[in-house]
Structures are given as structure tokens and as C-alpha cells.
Amino acid sequence: MIVLKLGGSVITDKDRPETLDGEALERAADAVAAALDGDIDDLVVVHGGGSFGHHNASEHGVTTTEGTRDAGAALDIHGAMTTLNRFVLGRLLERGVEAVPVHPFSAAHRDAESDLELPTGQVATLLAEGFVPVLHGDLVAHAGAGATVVSGDELVAALARDLEAERIGLCSTVPGVLDDEDRVIDRISDYDDVEAVLGESEATDVTGGMAAKVQALLALEAEASIFGLEELDAFLAGDESGTTIDSSET
Numbered sequence: 001m002i003v004l005k006l007g008g009s010v011i012t013d014k015d016r017p018e019t020l021d022g023e024a025l026e027r028a029a030d031a032v033a034a035a036l037d038g039d040i041d042d043l044v045v046v047h048g049g050g051s052f053g054h055h056n057a058s059e060h061g062v063t064t065t066e067g068t069r070d071a072g073a074a075l076d077i078h079g080a081m082t083t084l085n086r087f088v089l090g091r092l093l094e095r096g097v098e099a100v101p102v103h104p105f106s107a108a109h110r111d112a113e114s115d116l117e118l119p120t121g122q123v124a125t126l127l128a129e130g131f132v133p134v135l136h137g138d139l140v141a142h143a144g145a146g147a148t149v150v151s152g153d154e155l156v157a158a159l160a161r162d163l164e165a166e167r168i169g170l171c172s173t174v175p176g177v178l179d180d181e182d183r184v185i186d187r188i189s190d191y192d193d194v195e196a197v198l199g200e201s202e203a204t205d206v207t208g209g210m211a212a213k214v215q216a217l218l219a220l221e222a223e224a225s226i227f228g229l230e231e232l233d234a235f236l237a238g239d240e241s242g243t244t245i246d247s248s249e250t
Contacts, residue, residue, distance in 0.1 A: 001042045002236070003165045005156050008050025008137065009173045010229055011088065017055040018080060024229055025091050028171065033095035035236035042127050044159055045099070048152040049137040052084040053077060057149050065114065067145030074147050078105050078139050085136045092132070100131045104138040104150050112143040116154055120162040135159070157216045168224035169235045170213060175228040176242030177214060187244045191218055217245040
């Protein structure tokens with residue numbers, strides 16, 4: 001059971017609004033298709049917002065904590081994400097992957113304490129029926145705040161817990177978590193060890209950058225990896241890739 005996130009910065013040009021990186025997306029789709037032809041049985045894919053979701057969310061001032069009650073704004077953000085989702089699905093389907101969409105806006109919500117509730121029964125059923133569910137960063141209903149952003153990283157965490165994932169992979173634009181000399185940190189087991197070198201994403205990102213990714217992954221029981229696109233094949237083949245994050249080592 002693998003939960004794989006394709007970072008929005010990987011599959012889009014994050015500095016240009018609503019611009020796809022077609023070559024990178026096709027490379028990622030090739031890796032997923034090859035892995036499913038091999039030993040992997042259950043795979044859930046999540047993709048980030050990149051220049052589609054993040055640009056529109058930023059334009060409307062919507063984040064994971066600041067919401068909107070403007071239906072037009074909500075549709076702009078959600079519509080951009082479903083457009084990107086169709087691109088991802090299309091590339092996977094072209095390669096024979098039985099990919100289907102699961103839109104968080106129609107299923108998930110945050111309660112008054114801002115805790116995310118993501119029902120995963122439909123994801124588990126789709127997996128059992130031979131599909132590859134593809135989720136994405138999106139908006140979700142938020143009690144007391146209208147609608148707020150749910151990041152792909154939050155979705156990965158929720159899916160990994162509920163589906164008891166054995167491995168979690170975050171495919172990024174960097175080869176792993178980097179130290180202050182831009183060297184890949186091989187393993188992280190405690191956030192305090194790397195807090196000083198983690199910062200926000202340089203591109204428009206309303207979901208917290210690398211620091212949020214590491215914190216979310218450390219909260220999980222399963223081993224996780226952050227790696228670059230060039231190591232996606234290796235990760236799916238079961239090899240250690242990029243930075244391994246495993247809180248059980250503490």
C-alpha cells in the first residue's frame with residue numbers, strides 16, 4: 001500500500017499561473033504506469049496545486065486557515081484544481097493506468113477546531129475494485145470559516161493513517177530535504193534537528209512549504225520519503241530515495 005504525492009511544483013511551472021509542465025508530468029506518469037505493471041498492487045496518488053491551485057488561492061486570499069464564503073472564489077480555486085486533475089488523469093489513462101478522480105471538496109471538511117475529516121471509504125473501495133484513486137489539493141468546507149484550502153500533504157497524512165499505508169512518497173522539485181549547504185539530509189527522525197534549515201517555498205505556496213511537509217510526515221507511523229522526480233522510479237521500486245523520514249527512530 002503506497003500513497004504517492006506528486007508535488008505541484010513538479011508537474012506545473014509554479015511561477016506562471018495555470019501552466020503545466022507537460023514533460024515532467026509525462027515522466028511521472030511513465031514511472032507510475034511501470035510500477036503498476038510490476039509488483040505494486042495498491043497505489044493512491046495525490047497531487048499538489050502548483051500554479052493552478054496556489055495561484056488562485058493566493059489571488060482570493062484563501063489559505064489553510066483563512067477561508068472564503070464567496071462561491072465565485074471557491075469555484076475559481078476548485079475549478080483550477082479540477083483542470084489540473086484532468087491533466088494528471090489524462091496522462092495516466094494514456095498509459096493504461098485505471099486512474100479515477102476523488103475530489104476532496106465533495107467529501108472532506110474541517111470542524112470548528114480546524115481538524116480535517118476525510119472519509120476514505122470510497123478510496124478503499126476503489127482500490128479493492130482495481131482503480132487508482134487520484135486526489136488533489138483543494139478547498140474543503142470549514143466550520144466557522146466558509147471554505148479553506150486542504151493541502152496535498154494533509155491529504156497524504158489522512159490517507160496514510162486510514163489506509164494503513166506501508167510507504168509514503170513525496171515527489172518534489174528538490175532531491176530531498178536540504179541542509180544549509182544544500183546537501184540532502186539522509187534521514188530525519190526529529191523535527192528539532194532540522195528546524196533551523198527549513199523555510200517557506202520560494203514560489204507562491206499557501207500551504208507551508210517544506211517545513212509543513214516534514215512535520216506532517218513525522219506525525220505518521222509509516223516510513224516516508226521526500227525525493228526528486230529523477231528518483232521516482234527508484235522509490236516505486238522499493239529503494240531508499242532522497243530523505244527518509246521516520247519518527248520511530250527517535
